[in-house]
Amino acid sequence: MIDSSSIKQLAGHPFDRRDFLKVLGWSGAAVALSGCGNTSIENGKETVVSYVEAADYVIPGVAVYYNSTCAQCDAGCNINGRVREGRVLKLEGNAASAINRGKMCGLGQAGVQHHYNPDRVREPLLRKGDKGETISWDKAYALIAEKLNGVSGEQVAFLSGAVSGHLKVLLGNYLESLGSKNLYVYEAVAPAVQRAANKKAYGTEMPRFNINKAKVVLSFGADFLGSWVSPVHFSQQYAQFRKGVDGQRGVLVQVESKMTLTGANADRWLVVRPGTEGILALGIINALGASGVTLSGDVAAAVQGYDKARVSNDTGVSVEHLDKLVALLKERTPSLVLAGSAAEGYAHGSQNAAAINLLNQVLGNVGKTIEASASVPFPQMIPAKGNTAALKTLNDDLAAGKYKVLFTYATNPVFTAPGSMKFKANLAKAGFKVAFAHYLDETALEADLVLPLDSALEDWGTQVPEYMAEGAQINIQQPLMEKLHANTQGMGDILLTLVKQREADKYKDFADYYGYLRGSLLTIKGALGSGGTDDDTFWDETLTSGIIKLAGSAEQLSGNASAAGLQLPAAAAADAQYSFHLIPSVTAYLRDGRHTNQPWLQESPDPLTTIVWDSWVEIHPKKAAELGIVEGDVLEVSSRTGSIRAQAYLFPGIHPDAISIPLGRGHEALGRYAKGYGVNPFQILDAVFDQETGELALHETRVKISKVGQRIIVVKDEGAAGGKPEQRRIALSKSTDQVKLSEEV
Amino acid sequence: MKDIREDIAWAKINRDVLVSLENPRKLYWVIVFGALSLFSVGLGCEIYQYQVGMGVANLNNPNVWGLYIATFIFWIGMSHSGTLLSAILHLMHADWRKPIYRFAEAMTTFSLMTAGLFVMVHIGRLWQFYYALPYPNDRGTWPNFQSPLLWDAMAIFTYLSSSVLFLYVGMIPDLAICRDNLHKGWRKKLYTLLALGWEGTDRQWRNFRVTYLTIACFLIPLAVSVHSIVASDFAMSQQPGWHVTSFPPYFVAGALYSGCAAIITLFIILRYVFRFEDYMTKSILKKTVRLTFAIAMVWTYLNAVEFAAVWYGHDMDAKAVLIQKATGPFAPFWWGMVFCGSVVPLMLAFKRFQTNIPVLFAVSLLLNLGMWLERWMIVAPTFSHGYYPWVWDNDQWPSLIQWGMVMGSFGWFTLLFMVFCKVFPSVSMYEVKEMVYHRSLHLKKNETAGQGAH
Amino acid sequence: MSVSNLLENWSQFRHFHPVDDKPHDPYKWAMSIDIDACSGCNACSVACYAENNIPVVGKERFQHGQQMHWMRIERYWPDHDFDFPEQGAEFLPMMCQQCEAAPCETVCPVGATNHTADGLNSQIYNRCIGSRYCSANCPFKVRYFNWYDYPTDETVWPAEMNRQLNPDVSVRGKGVMEKCTFCVQRLRAAEVTAKGEGRIVREGEVQTACQQACPTSAISFGNLVDPESRVHKQWQAQQVEMNVDEQEKDKEPGGSHLRGYRILEELRPYPSVMYLERVRESAI
Numbered sequence A: 001m002i003d004s005s006s007i008k009q010l011a012g013h014p015f016d017r018r019d020f021l022k023v024l025g026w027s028g029a030a031v032a033l034s035g036c037g038n039t040s041i042e043n044g045k046e047t048v049v050s051y052v053e054a055a056d057y058v059i060p061g062v063a064v065y066y067n068s069t070c071a072q073c074d075a076g077c078n079i080n081g082r083v084r085e086g087r088v089l090k091l092e093g094n095a096a097s098a099i100n101r102g103k104m105c106g107l108g109q110a111g112v113q114h115h116y117n118p119d120r121v122r123e124p125l126l127r128k129g130d131k132g133e134t135i136s137w138d139k140a141y142a143l144i145a146e147k148l149n150g151v152s153g154e155q156v157a158f159l160s161g162a163v164s165g166h167l168k169v170l171l172g173n174y175l176e177s178l179g180s181k182n183l184y185v186y187e188a189v190a191p192a193v194q195r196a197a198n199k200k201a202y203g204t205e206m207p208r209f210n211i212n213k214a215k216v217v218l219s220f221g222a223d224f225l226g227s228w229v230s231p232v233h234f235s236q237q238y239a240q241f242r243k244g245v246d247g248q249r250g251v252l253v254q255v256e257s258k259m260t261l262t263g264a265n266a267d268r269w270l271v272v273r274p275g276t277e278g279i280l281a282l283g284i285i286n287a288l289g290a291s292g293v294t295l296s297g298d299v300a301a302a303v304q305g306y307d308k309a310r311v312s313n314d315t316g317v318s319v320e321h322l323d324k325l326v327a328l329l330k331e332r333t334p335s336l337v338l339a340g341s342a343a344e345g346y347a348h349g350s351q352n353a354a355a356i357n358l359l360n361q362v363l364g365n366v367g368k369t370i371e372a373s374a375s376v377p378f379p380q381m382i383p384a385k386g387n388t389a390a391l392k393t394l395n396d397d398l399a400a401g402k403y404k405v406l407f408t409y410a411t412n413p414v415f416t417a418p419g420s421m422k423f424k425a426n427l428a429k430a431g432f433k434v435a436f437a438h439y440l441d442e443t444a445l446e447a448d449l450v451l452p453l454d455s456a457l458e459d460w461g462t463q464v465p466e467y468m469a470e471g472a473q474i475n476i477q478q479p480l481m482e483k484l485h486a487n488t489q490g491m492g493d494i495l496l497t498l499v500k501q502r503e504a505d506k507y508k509d510f511a512d513y514y515g516y517l518r519g520s521l522l523t524i525k526g527a528l529g530s531g532g533t534d535d536d537t538f539w540d541e542t543l544t545s546g547i548i549k550l551a552g553s554a555e556q557l558s559g560n561a562s563a564a565g566l567q568l569p570a571a572a573a574a575d576a577q578y579s580f581h582l583i584p585s586v587t588a589y590l591r592d593g594r595h596t597n598q599p600w601l602q603e604s605p606d607p608l609t610t611i612v613w614d615s616w617v618e619i620h621p622k623k624a625a626e627l628g629i630v631e632g633d634v635l636e637v638s639s640r641t642g643s644i645r646a647q648a649y650l651f652p653g654i655h656p657d658a659i660s661i662p663l664g665r666g667h668e669a670l671g672r673y674a675k676g677y678g679v680n681p682f683q684i685l686d687a688v689f690d691q692e693t694g695e696l697a698l699h700e701t702r703v704k705i706s707k708v709g710q711r712i713i714v715v716k717d718e719g720a721a722g723g724k725p726e727q728r729r730i731a732l733s734k735s736t737d738q739v740k741l742s743e744e745v
Numbered sequence B: 001m002k003d004i005r006e007d008i009a010w011a012k013i014n015r016d017v018l019v020s021l022e023n024p025r026k027l028y029w030v031i032v033f034g035a036l037s038l039f040s041v042g043l044g045c046e047i048y049q050y051q052v053g054m055g056v057a058n059l060n061n062p063n064v065w066g067l068y069i070a071t072f073i074f075w076i077g078m079s080h081s082g083t084l085l086s087a088i089l090h091l092m093h094a095d096w097r098k099p100i101y102r103f104a105e106a107m108t109t110f111s112l113m114t115a116g117l118f119v120m121v122h123i124g125r126l127w128q129f130y131y132a133l134p135y136p137n138d139r140g141t142w143p144n145f146q147s148p149l150l151w152d153a154m155a156i157f158t159y160l161s162s163s164v165l166f167l168y169v170g171m172i173p174d175l176a177i178c179r180d181n182l183h184k185g186w187r188k189k190l191y192t193l194l195a196l197g198w199e200g201t202d203r204q205w206r207n208f209r210v211t212y213l214t215i216a217c218f219l220i221p222l223a224v225s226v227h228s229i230v231a232s233d234f235a236m237s238q239q240p241g242w243h244v245t246s247f248p249p250y251f252v253a254g255a256l257y258s259g260c261a262a263i264i265t266l267f268i269i270l271r272y273v274f275r276f277e278d279y280m281t282k283s284i285l286k287k288t289v290r291l292t293f294a295i296a297m298v299w300t301y302l303n304a305v306e307f308a309a310v311w312y313g314h315d316m317d318a319k320a321v322l323i324q325k326a327t328g329p330f331a332p333f334w335w336g337m338v339f340c341g342s343v344v345p346l347m348l349a350f351k352r353f354q355t356n357i358p359v360l361f362a363v364s365l366l367l368n369l370g371m372w373l374e375r376w377m378i379v380a381p382t383f384s385h386g387y388y389p390w391v392w393d394n395d396q397w398p399s400l401i402q403w404g405m406v407m408g409s410f411g412w413f414t415l416l417f418m419v420f421c422k423v424f425p426s427v428s429m430y431e432v433k434e435m436v437y438h439r440s441l442h443l444k445k446n447e448t449a450g451q452g453a454h
Numbered sequence C: 001m002s003v004s005n006l007l008e009n010w011s012q013f014r015h016f017h018p019v020d021d022k023p024h025d026p027y028k029w030a031m032s033i034d035i036d037a038c039s040g041c042n043a044c045s046v047a048c049y050a051e052n053n054i055p056v057v058g059k060e061r062f063q064h065g066q067q068m069h070w071m072r073i074e075r076y077w078p079d080h081d082f083d084f085p086e087q088g089a090e091f092l093p094m095m096c097q098q099c100e101a102a103p104c105e106t107v108c109p110v111g112a113t114n115h116t117a118d119g120l121n122s123q124i125y126n127r128c129i130g131s132r133y134c135s136a137n138c139p140f141k142v143r144y145f146n147w148y149d150y151p152t153d154e155t156v157w158p159a160e161m162n163r164q165l166n167p168d169v170s171v172r173g174k175g176v177m178e179k180c181t182f183c184v185q186r187l188r189a190a191e192v193t194a195k196g197e198g199r200i201v202r203e204g205e206v207q208t209a210c211q212q213a214c215p216t217s218a219i220s221f222g223n224l225v226d227p228e229s230r231v232h233k234q235w236q237a238q239q240v241e242m243n244v245d246e247q248e249k250d251k252e253p254g255g256s257h258l259r260g261y262r263i264l265e266e267l268r269p270y271p272s273v274m275y276l277e278r279v280r281e282s283a284i
């Protein structure tokens, strides 16, 4: 095995790293110019003598490793791609990364299946009626210019997923050149409410959470081991937390209505009536006050009335558990209280989050386990964050027929917009729709022009993570191999071409995005702390490490969460007609469904149910017995917006008044591995929004269920024993008073 | 009731048996056609499985063995009665074996050949089956002599070759009769070749008897060991429900049992199809039925011993398998086995059923069904309820491909058997003559004694 | 190949380690998995797919129980009745335990699965005839059979997807058995490199793919006979001995405070994987 350090040893080898990068960087142009004769073994024209005259960056039989950045989610883990004979084989973690320290999640590793996916779009496609027709890039660019001709900036909009770094800069420049301010950034499962609540409580949207320094973590539905913010980073913190500060093992208490992966790892999992997380938080503050913790006047006033009896009654958490929890929080400090998407997905989500953050303040955690995070000193590169509020505005504008040209990139709202928005119908009202896409997903299928993108393993880029693990960092994304398909282009290259259509002079020095990126980074070399190094060395070092670590200034943390304006509604009354809360769950491996076409992920058993390749409805066994439902019964789940059908799975980790269906499946497009597997709960989500941020209240949809009279076999890994060890000594456990962790290796 | 009429003329014996080689009843052809069709179904299934992969059998992890192994044991078991009983009865001078031993031995040979097919259709890489044979090769590889499967391969191969030899040697005098009595044609050539120049000289008879006796002596321990070794495939493993000391005798009893049941079935069919009513008499049938009943009770007893040993033992995992057999998804089949294997044979205790041909035919089929279920109930439940609960899985129903091959094996066996009976004398002519002769001597002695007393 | 040769080599052929005449030298690869740290995230399993060319079988075959995951994450609920899993679940990563006295080895008719001198249960794909006896006798049921011919199956590795295949690892055709190898290709590369440099593989120099990915570092892997290795230290600290079917510490009245245990140890396969028990907080 060759690790990244051995790459340096290769320097003495007749192997020129810079040439390799140049070839890769220029490959698009090279293929276009020469057509063939490329030394590539991966350009689809493999020759029998290839290894006799292999390109000089290929050492037959020897794997080389290049650092880059994982593009499967926004956490920005730094990766190390294993490449052999010019093909990328495996993505591993970059050990030098503060974010993931050499580790990776399953979703991240599946990035190679994004790259090699057989269903990638390979040619620019122009809509001809119901069909797409292949056209050349030149024609495609000309068409865009033509469509933009005489169109005012107001009539153009760009809908994007989260973007950061130089791509964001270039995107901004392009829109500016069009005179448009209409950049809509939309991420279906973004922590938008959390950002707002954090900003209020701590003065920063995304502070650092030090799980590893906490003795108790009380999480209100924050699935930090699964899908929340930066799961690989938090998983490592969690492992340290379990080993404990001074040998005392950290205690995890999870409060939620549907068990998440994090909940499954808790020492105490407290099931609450959906939406009452804030009430529980205030109840804990009240009880802490009663047990002698000093509360400021306004806090004391705010929690008045949240006595144990009432809180227990509202939330369903027993007084006994409340007492134990309060005692634990009081005794073991510092602790850390987290508000996750489960607590925030309500019309009063911001209030829930505020109440939970207030608990941190009361416990004195701010400044200890919650710290200011470092930030990148280039505001234009900081991620553009997405939320559903932005999508809602766009949707309203589309409905009003405002846009003549609409660009979409890295987001799939036709699949993820709540059904109640009728986004697909409104999208049709846009004049000319251009989708920059890797696959024909639901949104690309609605476009008039589809432009095929390079995969993240073929493209150049920079990325700035929203959540900074330690110091600030800029992540480098670089090609790990030559392009798989001759006619795809990098998003940066496309934007550069487009912006050149408007302002050719300004960008004439940049032959391509690689040049742009290199040039831009070199100009800020000084600010990046490498003022003294010469350009080539700086550039080589940057590419070799894949991370630019910045001294970075820490943001200011304000520990002044106040109880002002805190107004929690009473626990929601039962809805006679739609008696269940629908919890659309976000899984670690499928998230919002953009990677569902990666077979490793489809076949990766859901950790809690072990189901693969399909959707399911989680229902509590007692409730199921009441309704005569058994595993595999197909249920019709109807909301006021619509209905879907999926198989029942009896799951003890859910509140009996709730059912849960995972997000991410139910594609009608996206290729062979995604299309036709499962159902899409986004389709039946009601239009209920958080009152403060305007963010979609993901958990506010109420549903009713009925059996349709069909029963199917649930495809899962768990066998007939239902995950009970049946008295066999298999998965054992001991309680903390039986072990001596400090004596362990 | 007599085992055989003493007054049958030797010439008639020859005629009756030889006619079976040429002119059976119509039903014969119906059976052959049916068998051929069944075999074709099985063959089609195997071709499909070979092309696509074992997955089409709907086997999985942990259910890696299925009907193929169950049916393999079934056919191995079936093979036992023929040769083993023939040899034992021969040594014990039980002359009522004489009219029926030939087809019983043929049954042995063909059921072994059928069992062998299941080894082939079971293994994932049929084309590499010879890796399991110990032959010197330049890769320096040998099979693993520790594996019961290897013992199996050797035991079965030895048993098959010895059984063929036993069958063949016992047939030599009859082949000579065929040679001498049949018209010219390929058959005559075949008989001439196989009869090895049999003249019926004293020396030939002497050598013949010694050879036949020696093979019979050799076969008895061999037959016992074969099914003991098949039992070792399970008993030597570590799995709950298989790791049972009493498995070898239990398997041997089961083997004799199913073999006897099969003899009854075939007895009835041959008797009708080839018009052997004079030779395959109800009296002989009755003796066979009584023997079957005795073995059924031994088998029942050994079953009870096994269940009791598990029930009172400390191996909780084995107990769990037993409970699952009786109450889980396999319960209908397991109770079916108990019913067919232990309850149905009680009918054989009643005299009036012991010679009732329709009843016996039905009973013998049920007994065989029970014995097939027994094998399946040994194999499948342990897989679906082993040591490791995470992989417990009872939903794996064998696919039509597996059933198709099980059916096909019955077709294959029947086909071989029916062709044999048409080509070779399925009743031993020379031994029936001996039997008639001895009985008539006995009769004469009685008569003389009677006269003397006068 | 002569019979005398066979007899001479017989003791070599069937050997289990370590015994007096043949100690593990210089390697005995072993693992320990802390299920208190393991979050059940499945990253290790995906890493194993990526490293070891494991086919994705698809929904229908998965339904038939024909999935190939060498590393599976089992999710356990408490054995007793409960309304809600208030103490969470337990996750257990399960793969071939590389038994020292492997029940799968003795039964293979063709010797396709063997014990290596460095303590692995090896699987020789070319030798395997697919009798599946090894799987029948594996108590953990961690052997996976190629029920179909995945390399030629268009749904599994269609064009482009096949370029991800790791050339260091065979792609298995239909009819052969496979299972976790402890990433033997990585071990061999490391062993050969070390040998070339006249030393043994150092602690941390080689990682299994699952260990490498694991976000909680729940998996430790190394050379059990190297006193410097973490695995050695962990086994020692937990007082888990390789060659016994019941650990001394477990005979203490009231049980031991040590968390190390091996699964189905009482069957005497002598697994090379030690698990560390999950811990549950007593104060809550």
Ligand SMILES: Nc1nc2c(c(=O)[nH]1)N[C@H]1C(S)=C(S)[C@@H](COP(=O)(O)OP(=O)(O)OC[C@H]3O[C@@H](n4cnc5c(=O)[nH]c(N)nc54)[C@H](O)[C@@H]3O)O[C@H]1N2
Pocket: A047, A048, A049, A050, A051, A052, A060
């Ligand atoms: N002088 C001399 N001559 C010899 C021998 C000797 O010892 N000395 N040995 C003889 C023997 S035993 C042998 S086997 C032959 C071997 O002779 P060749 O078959 O010529 O073997 P190589 O030269 O090793 O490899 C052939 C080419 O295949 C390429 N290659 C490797 N993998 C791939 C692939 O996946 N696809 C394609 N298209 N190409 C690939 C390699 O880069 C190389 O260029 O030589 C024989 N000739």
Ligand code: SF4
Pocket: A070, A071, A072, A073, A074, A075, A076, A077, A100, A103, A104, A105, A106, A107, A108, A109, A230, A231, A232
């Ligand atoms: S959390 Fe996983 S998917 Fe997200 S960046 Fe890290 S490795 Fe990639």
Ligand code: SF4
Pocket: C095, C096, C097, C098, C099, C102, C103, C104, C105, C121, C137, C138, C139, C140, C141, C142, C143, C179, C269
């Ligand atoms: S775990 Fe199973 S497959 Fe692995 S060595 Fe042990 S018995 Fe063999």
Ligand code: SF4
Pocket: C107, C108, C109, C110, C111, C112, C113, C127, C128, C129, C130, C131, C132, C133, C134, C135, C176, C177
């Ligand atoms: S499946 Fe292969 S390795 Fe397993 S016992 Fe059979 S031949 Fe041996």
Ligand code: SF4
Pocket: C047, C048, C051, C052, C070, C071, C095, C179, C180, C181, C182, C183, C184, C208, C209, C210, C211
């Ligand atoms: S050690 Fe290697 S082969 Fe075994 S489970 Fe881990 S990754 Fe897979």
Ligand code: SF4
Pocket: C037, C038, C039, C040, C041, C042, C043, C044, C045, C073, C091, C093, C213, C214, C215, C216, C217, C218, C219
């Ligand atoms: S990767 Fe680590 S934490 Fe995740 S399931 Fe595997 S062993 Fe557990």
